[in-house]
Amino acid sequence: MTFDFAIGANLRKSPYFDATLRAGVKSFSVYNHMLIPAHFGDPDAEYQRLMTGVAMWDVAAQRQVEISGPDAARLVQYITPRNLDGTRVGQGRYVPICDHDGWLINDPVLLKLADDRFWLSVADSDLHLWCQAIAREKGWKARVSEPDVAPLAIQGPLAADVTAALFGDWVRELQYFGFRETNLDGIPLVLARSGWSKQGGYELYLTDGRHGSALWDKVAAAGAAFGIGPGAPNDIERVESGLISYGSDMRWQVIPADPFEMGIGALVDLDRADDYVGREALREKSARGLQRRRTGFWVEGRPTSPGHPVPVHLDGVAVGVVSELVFSPRLGRSIALGLLRADLGDETAGLCLDLPEGRVGLRPTPLPFKP
Amino acid sequence: MTFDFAIGANLRKSPYFDATLRAGVKSFSVYNHMLIPAHFGDPDAEYQRLMTGVAMWDVAAQRQVEISGPDAARLVQYITPRNLDGTRVGQGRYVPICDHDGWLINDPVLLKLADDRFWLSVADSDLHLWCQAIAREKGWKARVSEPDVAPLAIQGPLAADVTAALFGDWVRELQYFGFRETNLDGIPLVLARSGWSKQGGYELYLTDGRHGSALWDKVAAAGAAFGIGPGAPNDIERVESGLISYGSDMRWQVIPADPFEMGIGALVDLDRADDYVGREALREKSARGLQRRRTGFWVEGRPTSPGHPVPVHLDGVAVGVVSELVFSPRLGRSIALGLLRADLGDETAGLCLDLPEGRVGLRPTPLPFKP
Numbered sequence: 026m027t028f029d030f031a032i033g034a035n036l037r038k039s040p041y042f043d044a045t046l047r048a049g050v051k052s053f054s055v056y057n058h059m060l061i062p063a064h065f066g067d068p069d070a071e072y073q074r075l076m077t078g079v080a081m082w083d084v085a086a087q088r089q090v091e092i093s094g095p096d097a098a099r100l101v102q103y104i105t106p107r108n109l110d111g112t113r114v115g116q117g118r119y120v121p122i123c124d125h126d127g128w129l130i131n132d133p134v135l136l137k138l139a140d141d142r143f144w145l146s147v148a149d150s151d152l153h154l155w156c157q158a159i160a161r162e163k164g165w166k167a168r169v170s171e172p173d174v175a176p177l178a179i180q181g182p183l184a185a186d187v188t189a190a191l192f193g194d195w196v197r198e199l200q201y202f203g204f205r206e207t208n209l210d211g212i213p214l215v216l217a218r219s220g221w222s223k224q225g226g227y228e229l230y231l232t233d234g235r236h237g238s239a240l241w242d243k244v245a246a247a248g249a250a251f252g253i254g255p256g257a258p259n260d261i262e263r264v265e266s267g268l269i270s271y272g273s274d275m276r277w278q279v280i281p282a283d284p285f286e287m288g289i290g291a292l293v294d295l296d297r298a299d300d301y302v303g304r305e306a307l308r309e310k311s312a313r314g315l316q317r318r319r320t321g322f323w324v325e326g327r328p329t330s331p332g333h334p335v336p337v338h339l340d341g342v343a344v345g346v347v348s349e350l351v352f353s354p355r356l357g358r359s360i361a362l363g364l365l366r367a368d369l370g371d372e373t374a375g376l377c378l379d380l381p382e383g384r385v386g387l388r389p390t391p392l393p394f395k396p
Numbered sequence: 397m398t399f400d401f402a403i404g405a406n407l408r409k410s411p412y413f414d415a416t417l418r419a420g421v422k423s424f425s426v427y428n429h430m431l432i433p434a435h436f437g438d439p440d441a442e443y444q445r446l447m448t449g450v451a452m453w454d455v456a457a458q459r460q461v462e463i464s465g466p467d468a469a470r471l472v473q474y475i476t477p478r479n480l481d482g483t484r485v486g487q488g489r490y491v492p493i494c495d496h497d498g499w500l501i502n503d504p505v506l507l508k509l510a511d512d513r514f515w516l517s518v519a520d521s522d523l524h525l526w527c528q529a530i531a532r533e534k535g536w537k538a539r540v541s542e543p544d545v546a547p548l549a550i551q552g553p554l555a556a557d558v559t560a561a562l563f564g565d566w567v568r569e570l571q572y573f574g575f576r577e578t579n580l581d582g583i584p585l586v587l588a589r590s591g592w593s594k595q596g597g598y599e600l601y602l603t604d605g606r607h608g609s610a611l612w613d614k615v616a617a618a619g620a621a622f623g624i625g626p627g628a629p630n631d632i633e634r635v636e637s638g639l640i641s642y643g644s645d646m647r648w649q650v651i652p653a654d655p656f657e658m659g660i661g662a663l664v665d666l667d668r669a670d671d672y673v674g675r676e677a678l679r680e681k682s683a684r685g686l687q688r689r690r691t692g693f694w695v696e697g698r699p700t701s702p703g704h705p706v707p708v709h710l711d712g713v714a715v716g717v718v719s720e721l722v723f724s725p726r727l728g729r730s731i732a733l734g735l736l737r738a739d740l741g742d743e744t745a746g747l748c749l750d751l752p753e754g755r756v757g758l759r760p761t762p763l764p765f766k767p
Contacts, residue, residue, distance in 0.1 A: 028423055029422055029423035030399040031435065032399075033434070034631070034644035034719060035427065035520050035644045036425065036426065037649075037704070038704050063402030125529075125532035130525060150429075153649070154526035154529075155525035155528070155529045158525075161496035260404070273404070273406045276406075278408075278429075302532075333409050
């Protein structure tokens with residue numbers, strides 16, 4: 026089903042909006058109250074470009090929550106169960122954020138810009154409101170803001186070539202999640218080795234939105250020799266790779282889930298000496314043991330993606346949920362991501378999903394999917 | 397410009413989604429991470445129905461943040477500058493919510509369901525995260541949740557007739573923002589005299605999403621004799637009426653604004669004996685005097701709605717912002733909402749807006765617009 030998109034005044038436009046119009050964007054979605062391109066008219070070619078070449082994506086909707094000031098480091102450490110000891114300036118880290126009950130409310134990448142200045146590159150929830158409430162109720166000297174920062178992603182096996190052509194070969198030496206403040210012909214940005222795919226790449230965090238079109242054009246020009254083309258964060262690739270999507274795989278209001286269930290429990294430091302949000306709840310969850318586990322599913326047939334969570338049944342009992350279902354060109358079959366009762370192993374037979382086209386069978390399989 | 401809409405897995409569907417498909421929805425937008433119908437193919441007829449007849453709207457995206465427990469009343473009073481003394485069970489109140497710096501972060505209607513149970517019927521931001529952070533950092537016994545509640549609005553001059561046909565004539569006696577828990581042939585709901593238009597009407601807060609299609613069909617059937625038809629919150633009518641839209645007219649990240657600037661300063665009680673979020677900041681703002689004021693604008697010509705905020709200029713200097721611009725059928729001319737430097741009165745000449753089709757002149761005028 027396709028529908029017109031009503032670009033309401035409550036939806037923000039990215040600094041790359043005009044450039045994506047010129048590039049022929051055909052479909053939008055919404056993320057963090059901002060329009061984000063969904064595809065440019067040929068989803069199959071866009072997937073192939075990501076898997077075998079190089080793609081450029083407007084991911085300005087991945088907003089930055091900036092935390093700065095004398096108590097910034099203290100606040101950042103307090104809001105995540107991950108132990109940030111030893112994090113250096115220029116280093117990024119994936120940080121689950123849990124509420125006081127231990128439920129995930131976002132899973133940003135943290136960028137340490139200075140000892141007293143951080144960005145949280147956030148998934149689809151208003152994390153700034155929560156951070157700000159905590160900082161102010163604690164009485165800490167930490168300012169929470171959303172700066173003028175708009176990431177443009179270069180993703181795919183040839184991303185390093187394009188990025189090196191733009192910035193020089195030093196970009197090849199950047200560690201994963203490493204970043205550096207730099208500029209491109211005077212356009213200020215933070216260059217990070219990161220991106221929401223497993224095909225490798227970089228994100229250019231533009232720090233002055235007036236240069237959106239200019240930056241887009243420079244990347245397109247440098248990438249032309251490598252066959253670069255426009256695209257968008259790719260649902261098929263992310264399901265194949267097992268990447269977590271806050272808002273899709275879990276959301277506080279829809280599918281509450283904790284870091285253990287989501288398979289990122291190793292990032293939770295239950296033994297930290299300092300207090301942090303959700304510590305007691307996470308200790309209790311850990312002590313109680315895993316009730317559900319994140320898993321991939323092989324899906325029978327080639328059903329249409331339902332576009333919303335669907336319960337997984339076993340003998341008429343709900344035992345889990347499928348959060349996203351796609352057909353994988355690489356694997357030649359339908360696959361899904363979801364949560365399953367933890368006592369049910371990969372050999373479990375009889376799992377099924379009721380879809381508009383009928384009942385289909387499911388079989389659990391570890392992530393990422395293997396042919 | 398129209399684009400396809402990509403219904404991503406991170407966007408929730410309303411309990412009325414299937415019913416709106418049947419009713420021929422043609423365009424969606426997104427609000428509170430949920431799809432919301434934008435129109436059903438004939439925006440002019442939908443506007444006329446609201447102004448002269450009766451319309452039904454899926455406004456499930458107007459989510460409820462429920463606050464319950466022994467400290468619920470204390471929390472609710474702490475998070476708004478409005479004095480809630482004397483609020484009775486069954487009464488709703490419009491409550492600006494400001495952050496600790498006095499900036500608006502939402503402007504819900506508060507429904508007092510019991511002395512220890514409230515709903516905040518929220519505009520487009522994740523207010524639950526902020527409420528929850530405050531409750532837990534305070535150590536108060538107040539639970540914050542998002543219950544299974546989905547409003548369906550009946551709006552327009554004939555809304556009372558339709559609603560009375562469904563529930564009985566008692567609905568005509570309800571005060572504005574008054575509500576009652578009831579049911580329709582066993583479908584549980586809260587019936588409120590409210591809605592996001594100035595044409596009058598009701599909202600049916602369905603409290604069990606499984607009955608979405610059934611409730612929609614009952615309203616459509618009872619409304620048939622009155623010419624009811626599907627529609628959506630109407631941008632043109634709301635601009636004509638001067639209704640505030642958080643997310644469009646102001647948003648913490650885009651157009652920060654305080655209650656005084658937005659013309660709802662009368663709801664701020666600076667003299668309350670109890671502490672509340674933002675009290676000191678609001679006192680300072682009040683003492684400093686108004687810097688900007690909310691106003692309507694008559695707009696020269698008939699320019700296309702830009703779909704994003706545009707600065708207002710006077711002699712080359714930015715002196716305000718237009719947040720939404722529409723052509724008003726009722727007034728036969730283009731109108732806009734926005735903020736203007738407070739020292740500039742309605743007689744100010746030379747205000748202008750630079751739009752893609754060129755420069756257009758503006759003249760301030762009080763809200764709501766008068767012919």
